[in-house]
Amino acid sequence: MLKIVKSAMIAIAGVAAISHAQSSCPHFLLESPMVVNIEGFFINQKMSRASLDVEWRHHPDALDTFFVNQPDVPKFNFITAGEYRYMEFPDIKVKRQLGTHHLKETIGETPLKLDDMELLANGQFLCKDSTVQKPNILSTAFSMAWWSLVADSLPTPSRVTMNGARKEKRIFSIRQWKNYSGEMLPTLVKLESEKYSGELWIRSAYPMQALVSDPLKNKVEGKTKQPLPDLFRKIPVKGERKIPLILKLNQELLRE
Numbered sequence: 001m002l003k004i005v006k007s008a009m010i011a012i013a014g015v016a017a018i019s020h021a022q023s024s025c026p027h028f029l030l031e032s033p034m035v036v037n038i039e040g041f042f043i044n045q046k047m048s049r050a051s052l053d054v055e056w057r058h059h060p061d062a063l064d065t066f067f068v069n070q071p072d073v074p075k076f077n078f079i080t081a082g083e084y085r086y087m088e089f090p091d092i093k094v095k096r097q098l099g100t101h102h103l104k105e106t107i108g109e110t111p112l113k114l115d116d117m118e119l120l121a122n123g124q125f126l127c128k129d130s131t132v133q134k135p136n137i138l139s140t141a142f143s144m145a146w147w148s149l150v151a152d153s154l155p156t157p158s159r160v161t162m163n164g165a166r167k168e169k170r171i172f173s174i175r176q177w178k179n180y181s182g183e184m185l186p187t188l189v190k191l192e193s194e195k196y197s198g199e200l201w202i203r204s205a206y207p208m209q210a211l212v213s214d215p216l217k218n219k220v221e222g223k224t225k226q227p228l229p230d231l232f233r234k235i236p237v238k239g240e241r242k243i244p245l246i247l248k249l250n251q252e253l254l255r256e
Contacts, residue, residue, distance in 0.1 A: 004031075008225065010034075019253070023126075023141075024127070025141075026124065026125075027138060028060055029120055029123065029158045029185070032182070033059050033060065033208035034057075034058050034205055034206065035058075035209055036055075036185065037053075038053070038200060039053055040053075040054075040201075041197055042199075045195045047052075048109065050069065050070070050110045050255065051071060052068060052069065052112070053069045053070070054067065055067040056120065056216070058121065059248055062081070062175075064080050064117075065077055065078070065079050066078040070109075072107045073204040074089060075090065075091065076088060076152065080118055081119070082121070082160075084097075087181070101141065101144050103118050110198075111170075111191070111195070115143050115145035116145075118210075124140065124141040125139060125140055125149075126141045135154060136152070136153065137149075138151075145164050146163065147163050148162070149161070150162075155184070156171050156186075158174050158175075158186060159172070159173055161192070165254065169193065170192065171191065172186075172191055174188070175190065179208050180202075180205035180206065181205070181206055185202055185205055
């Protein structure tokens with residue numbers, strides 16, 4: 001009996017140690033709230049073409065939302081807070097709750113996975129002692145598709161390798177980094193794998209507070225906004241012009 005209790009205690013201690021070792025250290029690509037518009041074109045595992053358009057709204061201390069649009073595929077939104085996540089299909093008004101095991105699912109016919117958006121949003125990697133693991137090697141904490149991410153240099157690598165299950169491996173070759181409102185982002189990226197390839201680039205990126213004036217969505221050539229009408233201005237009365245009773249009452253109130 002004593003041996004059983006002792007074995008149980010050792011097992012509990014082992015689980016506790018593993019749990020502690022699995023604590024998450026965030027490594028954000030973005031440190032401030034921003035909107036990033038991304039386009040991608042791929043040759044997938046079926047050797048057919050696929051593309052997508054993603055608007056990523058990043059909040060380091062709140063929900064992250066990815067608005068995903070693909071040709072001939074129902075659009076969806078991926079919303080994640082790290083501890084929980086779900087997919088929203090606005091056209092059919094359906095929400096799908098997701099667990100971490102769902103992160104290995106691919107996005108439509110593209111080679112990208114839900115896990116890729118999760119790592120972008122929350123950057124959940126294991127806390128490792130620098131004497132044990134080099135800073136440029138990041139082991140994922142809650143990923144179901146990728147075990148590690150290895151950068152050739154920091155903080156602006158030109159080559160990033162992701163290793164996953166069943167010896168899956170892919171390489172991101174970053175051709176250019178660009179400053180967007182104080183944030184350095186990889187604006188031109190080539191994706192390579194034995195089974196697929198593709199290109200990703202950032203169409204625009206700007207601080208969250210500028211969302212109401214997206215330079216790509218609200219650009220109108222040769223037009224100026226007209227001033228809003230003054231709803232409380234006095235109504236001019238001239239000649240025999242007839243005024244509805246409600247307007248006469250409003251006029252009297254304004255005079256007072």
